[in-house]
Amino acid sequence: MRWTEYAIAMLLSSGVSMTLLYLLERTQKWLPFNPQKFGNVDPGLAFGTAASFTTNTNWQVYSGESTMSYLMQMAGLAYHNFVSAAAGIVLAIVVIRGIARRETEKLGNFWVDMTRCLLWVLLPFCLVGALVLVSQGVVQNLKPYTTVDLIQPYTTQVTGAHGKIATQTVTQQVIAQGPVASQEVIKEFGTNGGGFFNANSAHPFENPTPFSNFFELALILAIPSGLTYTLGRMTGSQRHGWAVWGAMAFLFLAAVCTTYWAEAKGNPLLAGADQRVSALQAGGNMEGKEVRFGIANSVLYATVTTDASCGAVNSEHDSFTPLGGMVPLINIMLGEIVFGGVGAGLYGMFVFIVLAVFIAGLMVGRTPEYLGKKIESYEVKMAMLAVLILTFTILAFAAVSVVKPYGLAGISNPGPHGLSQILYAYVSSTGNNGSAFGGLNGNTMWYNATTAAAQLFGRFLMQIPILAIAGSLARKKIVPESAGTFPVAGALFSGLLVSTVLIVGALTFFPALSLGPILEHLLMQAGKVF
Numbered sequence: 001m002r003w004t005e006y007a008i009a010m011l012l013s014s015g016v017s018m019t020l021l022y023l024l025e026r027t028q029k030w031l032p033f034n035p036q037k038f039g040n041v042d043p044g045l046a047f048g049t050a051a052s053f054t055t056n057t058n059w060q061v062y063s064g065e066s067t068m069s070y071l072m073q074m075a076g077l078a079y080h081n082f083v084s085a086a087a088g089i090v091l092a093i094v095v096i097r098g099i100a101r102r103e104t105e106k107l108g109n110f111w112v113d114m115t116r117c118l119l120w121v122l123l124p125f126c127l128v129g130a131l132v133l134v135s136q137g138v139v140q141n142l143k144p145y146t147t148v149d150l151i152q153p154y155t156t157q158v159t160g161a162h163g164k165i166a167t168q169t170v171t172q173q174v175i176a177q178g179p180v181a182s183q184e185v186i187k188e189f190g191t192n193g194g195g196f197f198n199a200n201s202a203h204p205f206e207n208p209t210p211f212s213n214f215f216e217l218a219l220i221l222a223i224p225s226g227l228t229y230t231l232g233r234m235t236g237s238q239r240h241g242w243a244v245w246g247a248m249a250f251l252f253l254a255a256v257c258t259t260y261w262a263e264a265k266g267n268p269l270l271a272g273a274d275q276r277v278s279a280l281q282a283g284g285n286m287e288g289k290e291v292r293f294g295i296a297n298s299v300l301y302a303t304v305t306t307d308a309s310c311g312a313v314n315s316e317h318d319s320f321t322p323l324g325g326m327v328p329l330i331n332i333m334l335g336e337i338v339f340g341g342v343g344a345g346l347y348g349m350f351v352f353i354v355l356a357v358f359i360a361g362l363m364v365g366r367t368p369e370y371l372g373k374k375i376e377s378y379e380v381k382m383a384m385l386a387v388l389i390l391t392f393t394i395l396a397f398a399a400v401s402v403v404k405p406y407g408l409a410g411i412s413n414p415g416p417h418g419l420s421q422i423l424y425a426y427v428s429s430t431g432n433n434g435s436a437f438g439g440l441n442g443n444t445m446w447y448n449a450t451t452a453a454a455q456l457f458g459r460f461l462m463q464i465p466i467l468a469i470a471g472s473l474a475r476k477k478i479v480p481e482s483a484g485t486f487p488v489a490g491a492l493f494s495g496l497l498v499s500t501v502l503i504v505g506a507l508t509f510f511p512a513l514s515l516g517p518i519l520e521h522l523l524m525q526a527g528k529v530f
Contacts, residue, residue: 001106002106003098003470004471010463011460017054018051018054022046024071024072025040025041026040028040028068028071031069033142034070036145038066038069041067044448047449048447051453052429052451053077054084054459055432055459056190056309057193058077058434059455064197064198066198073179073196078183078186081183081190083114088342089117089343090114090117091343092227092343092344094467095469097234097470102476102477106474107470126189130181133212136211138181138184138212139180139181139205140180155170176205184196185219189219189342191223192310193305193312193435194434195312202290210297213293217300220308224309224346227346229241229245237489240371244349247495247498248339248349251501252339255331258323259327260296262323262327263285268525285321285324287316287319289316297314298314306329307339308336308340309341309344309431310435311433312435313435317436318438321524322416322417322520322521323518326517326521329427330509330513333506333509334506335351335387336431336432337501344432352383354469356500357370357486358383364484370473371488372478372480373473387508389458390458393426394423394430394509397450397451397453404446410447411440416520419512420437421439422440424437425442425451430455432455
């Protein structure tokens with residue numbers, strides 16, 4: 001297939017699968033494997049969820065255990081976890097083929113690539129990985145939910161008829177369960193992020209042990225990190241693959257260290273108070289974090305999941321300190337290229353590689369080259385188009401949401417944190433990440449529609465110019481290296497690539513960050529609370 005044919009096949013496949021998922025959600029009540037008798041999903045939520053899982057975003061504004069039947073969790077959501085991940089991987093392979101091949105318009109066959117990816121990579125590994133998670137205590141069954149008596153009943157207030165407040169004693173609890181492990185493994189390995197439970201990877205049925213926490217982190221980074229080796233192997237320049245990996249690793253370590261510093265420092269307004277939740281914790285900001293994971297594992301998970309476009313969480317990002325919460329936000333703003341999603345991270349970084357090589361060419365006063373292919377105006381224009389699509393989608397939707405009542409109605413905190421909540425929603429949607437500042441009520445018609453649009457734009461409108469670059473490079477001849485050729489291997493190239501990512505990616509959003517988390521941090525230091 002030429003790049004245009006490949007793009008059409010990808011769009012057709014995604015369109016059909018999205019339509020089928022929407023129909024499954026709207027007819028859930030009448031379908032089998034629904035022991036809890038859940039009703040049909042509302043149209044707005046069904047459309048938003050269909051767009052979310054088709055684009056590998058897995059943005060969830062519902063509680064999975066109280067909304068989706070077992071059939072939906074398996075044939076609907078888990079199925080899309082596989083095919084959306086495979087679509088991202090094969091697109092990265094096509095980009096590498098465009099670099100490696102010469103004087104041809106053929107980049108491979110979408111259907112063949114998808115079949116190979118599913119049958120040779122994703123399914124075999126996930127079968128074994130699911131059994132590993134089951135061995136740790138992750139649930140895998142088709143049983144109805146279990147109702148148990150509480151050891152210690154408690155009382156709560158409920159709103160009765162005519163708005164009267166009544167006291168109710170709770171003596172029983174419903175324990176949700178189901179086919180969790182089979183969805184959990186592809187959720188992480190395919191960098192999807194959509195959890196079976198509302199608490200996601202903080203839930204003990206999804207992530208019960210220290211080993212399962214480590215295993216899930218390794219799953220998230222496995223394919224995005226490994227594809228840099230694939231880049232070097234297929235292009236015949238392994239040192240280039242390691243240079244790209246080195247740039248990603250540097251940005252990753254910087255993010256982890258910064259977030260840990262902010263969270264371990266805690267809230268200065270509570271200076272002198274014990275911010276621990278138990279004697280096992282060393283201090284710092286433990287709000288929104290599981291005691292069994294603590295600050296270090298929560299920070300590491302938050303950084304990995306936003307670096308790798310996964311969206312799975314084992315803590316509440318909305319409860320991080322302003323600067324601690326800003327780092328996951330920046331990770332996504334960079335374009336999900338710090339390892340990034342499966343495939344998406346590599347082809348997203350490819351955009352910055354094109355720009356970095358172009359900048360290097362300007363500095364030496366000659367036409368830039370990349371692995372023997374000349375980078376000309378067409379490739380640079382397509383790369384900038386991909387960057388602008390990401391930027392415009394995020395800032396345009398966020399700008400409307402902060403001035404319109406239907407946007408402001410969703411935030412739970414006034415002031416700069418409310419802006420951060422809205423900004424995170426569109427950054428996460430456009431970046432196809434799926435994590436969120438949980439304080440925002442995203443289950444409204446406005447947010448369901450606009451986040452779905454952002455997810456579709458961020459996935460497909462960015463993929464098309466990247467495919468165009470791959471097609472253009474595949475048609476070019478190989479140019480022999482000369483004394484003026486800028487090397488794309490080694491520390492110099494990695495440094496230039498990191499600088500390009502920070503200048504183009506981070507500085508674009510600096511004004512928005514200044515009004516959100518940075519302002520919130522400064523006000524917190526001044527003693528201001530909201």
